[in-house]
Amino acid sequence: MITPAFAQSAGGAAGASDIILQVAPFGLILIIMYFLIIRPQQKRAKEHADLLKNIRRGDMVVMTGGLIGKVSKISDEAEVELEIAPNVKVRVVRTMIAEVRSKGEPVKDQA
Known part of the structure; x- marks a missing residue:
């Protein structure tokens, strides 16, 4: 047992x-x-x-779709305005930016 x-x-x-x-x-x-x-x-x-x-005006960016442009204006936290050709500007969603190719000049304040 x-x-x-x-x-x-x-x-x-x-x-x-x-x-x-x-x-x-x-x-x-x-x-x-x-x-x-x-x-x-x-x-x-x-x-x-x-x-x-850290994107600012003057940066050259590449979008996820392959579009390359220069940041001309930061609209708000979600949107950026890109200049893709002379006098052709488009608004894009910031999250669709894949990379920053070249940094632009810092914005000079007008006094």
Whole structure:
């Protein structure tokens, strides 16, 4: 009678360690995915947000659709006015700017 009870308790403890050994590879895969995929994407998103926040008049920008233009006016937090050709200006959403090619001159205050 004592032997079957002892075997059941030992089997229960061995079952818990088997579960841990089966789940450990999935945990390892999740950790690797975090460092190879999620973390770099968050870093790129933060850099893009900083880029959009620091856009000013005179910057040459490239839109996500491939349109290249010069920032002529910052309308508000969400919109920017681009000059894509002489005397041709369009309003675009700021989040659609993919990159800033060249920085413009700082705006000189008229005193």
